[in-house]
Amino acid sequence: MSDLADLSVGGAAAGLRAGEFTAVELLEAVHRRAAVTEAELHAYLTIDRDGAARAAVAADSALRAADDPGPLLGIPVALKDNMVTRGVETTCSSKILSGYRPPYDGTAVSRLRAGGAVIFGKTNLDEFAMGSSTENSAYGPTRNPWDPERVPGGSSGGSAAAVAAGSAMIAYGSDTGGSIRQPAALCGIVGVKPTYGLVSRYGLIAFASSLDQIGPLTRTVEDAVAALEVVGGHDPADSTSYPGSFPDMRSGLEAGVSGLRIGVVAELNGAGIDPAVQAAVDETVAGLERAGATVVPVSLPSVAYALSAYYLIAPAECSANLARFDGVRYGLRRHGETVEEMMSTTRGEGFGPEVTRRILLGTYALSAGYYDAFYGQAQRVRTLIIQDFADAYEQADVLVSPTSPTTAFPLGARTEDPLSMYLSDVCTIPSNMSGDPAISVPVGVDENGLPVGFQIMAPALGEPVMMRVAAEVERQAGFTARARLATSEVG
Amino acid sequence: MTWETVIGIETHVELTTASKMFCGCPVDFGAPPNTNVCPVCLGLPGALPVVNGRAVEYAMTIGLALNCSIAPHSVFARKNYFYPDMPKNYQISQYDEPLCVAGHLDVDTDGEVARIGITRVHMEEDTGKSTHVGDGGRIQAASHSLLDFNRAGVPLMEIVSEPDLRSPEQARAFVAELRGVILRLGVSDAKLEEGSMRFDANVSLRPSGSTEFGTKVEVKNMNSLRSLQRALEHEVERQQALLDAGEPVVQETRHWNEDAGTTSGMRSKEEAFDYRYFPEPDLVPVEVDDAWRERVAGALPELPAQARARYASAGLDPVAADLVSRDPAAGTIFEEATAAGADAQTVANWLTGEVTALLRRQDLSLEQSGVTGAGLAELAEMVDDGRLSASAAKEVLAGVVAGEGNPESIAAERDLIQVSDVSALEPVVEEVLAANPDAVAKLHEGDGKVIGFLIGQVMRATGGKADPAAVTAILRGKSA
């Protein structure tokens, strides 16, 4: 490997322990990469030079002392800028949190620090994680390292672009309706939305509490497992955190798929999917069959309503979650003659159009007289979706589909039409509604050389079988193509 | 036309748990502003609530004491509205699935007992405290406001009564009894003036005999039992005058002004908030199994009604029984004093009369005063022994309340011990008789009135310290 920035987590961890390079050198390699790629990509909102340098030095002394907290020791990691970091600006890509430095670390962040990870910076996102292209950032869009004229997907677009470009070895994102998996697919990397409750949400700035989940974006399935192991597991500070023990995702990675039943979801394949994407997906399914899996067709009839229900539940929750941004205690404050005027002016100027649209939509959906027809009905749909998944998992161990109906689309292509943007998440939203885990694995490229993501869904806490299938898909696909911008050469 | 008054009361009680409803910050009302705060109770981005199990237990205790059913499954909801002292701009509360439902509390008003329905008891979090600086303390005219979030997130119980109360007096008795229950349970200090117990009342009138409700008005800002009764009396009169004049009552919220003795309108129904309640997605439902409920039920202390019945059967008058059954501090002192041999009614009379008056004058609570069960027992014994007159006892009691020491030392200090020893009084009586031969003659003639004169002379000669009863006995012996 010519450039340390391109190493996998496993490769870097081995090199650090073998004394081939230091954590400080690894960090320098990532800095060099970022210096080149950031000019074009804008994956990062903040690079914490001092904090990262201190962490790398500490990692090197831990290595020398053989005081080894695990595989993320000394690994440069990026965090989506909706994960709160003590003393480091955390904006959610919103003007309303401009300059906000939280006084505490979220649980995932403190577990990363305890694991010796080097927190390199905070990545760009659609404002408050609302969007599928990272164009809804108050600080400008992130571009796709495969083609800078195209979007990286979203909302964790900065995290996906950083990992694909080599300006982070691992990035964490949040997935409310596909915000990890869809950008991972569009950037040719692995993205995991774990089971709801497997990673603590304490310190994740909420978009839609019942759907949000933190997860990793990595270059390999094994890296994703390592990244999840460090941040996952029960947290008493999050009442919705899964109280049981953390599932073993590692031991099945080499097991293959022989004997497993792969369910191809009728409603998420075929119609509405770009032919090149569907072809890559079909080929992957065929490969799994060749490897000994049984392929079964399954149906999730209620997912036809998933998008509509999602766009009631998520905005309803967000309308309350974002109420606290009022200019009273932190972030942006605009002057007003009365408290009401101060709050409404602050919020009017602080939130971008998509966030405003969703707050209004959610406020309406919860209003007296409309609650039952909108929010109530959406919750009933959600129950049906959960039931559909339960039925499907009677017939199959995992379910598969494309991650995104299309590959990366050009900047600006969908910004004028929110509905077309919302359709980007049609394959990913169902797993958020059910709370089940899902992963996107890169399996090929389309006619423009843009990566295609393959989605594997599993029942709640089914990460072991999901990762087992994902590892097989990764081996079969042999996806070695690299993003054009993944280079430290000044071009 | 005659009108029937219909009143329902919503009571808020701050619990005295060690920590707040959804975080580990201490519940401590005396702390400097914004010192008992954390990311959770400040509503900082990313922070999440976790239910305080002890607060749930306290809420169950209240529900069980009010004969409610405890829901095996209850749900927190978000109540959405913007206010600067509410950190998240929503309050976590319970809405359509509260912890406790369908209870009752029996209320005795002048011997007439009414069963008042309790609709629900639910858990929520308190807000912070705003201090509006400049111009009357109202937010609209203030130059700026100061926010203290120490109170934000303190566990708050809302207790909602059915509209079963039929007079302001009964409403007052209900709140007094409810407060007694809360105090006996030890779950709140229930201080009305300091706001750890607050109440709002819904008032309407309807033609006597009607079963339909009239238009209700919510009355707020009463911070004592007396102001509750006054505010309700005023509101009933106001509505009656409107109805008698054929004018409608407007559904609205009215603010009681204690100094003016009137209510004024705050907002009408048209401007009422839509709170957009929905289930709190950051919390899981509260599950209470039979074992937990039974453990809490089994640990309930004696409630005021039970204590009152016990005292009444021991012969205590109702006023005294009310005080010592509702106020745990008074109850404890009473129990200790009577256990030490003091007469129950005497002790109860002191507590309801002199002690209550002295505490009010000095703005002290019973706990802050020097009154103890042992002290009152000692005082009662001194009266029984004739060493203190009834009036001297009251003077000693004032010293006890002020914490000057035990009754014996206070009485000695103030030179209040009276002489009832016959051998000590006999020579004085002889002297008085010798000095008043005319009176002695009348005494022997059987003139009863003269005995009062002679007692007065003896009292004068002893500087008021002679026991009048003992002097009378000696004089009667002389006249026989």
Ligand SMILES: [Zn+2]
């Ligand atoms: Zn707190």
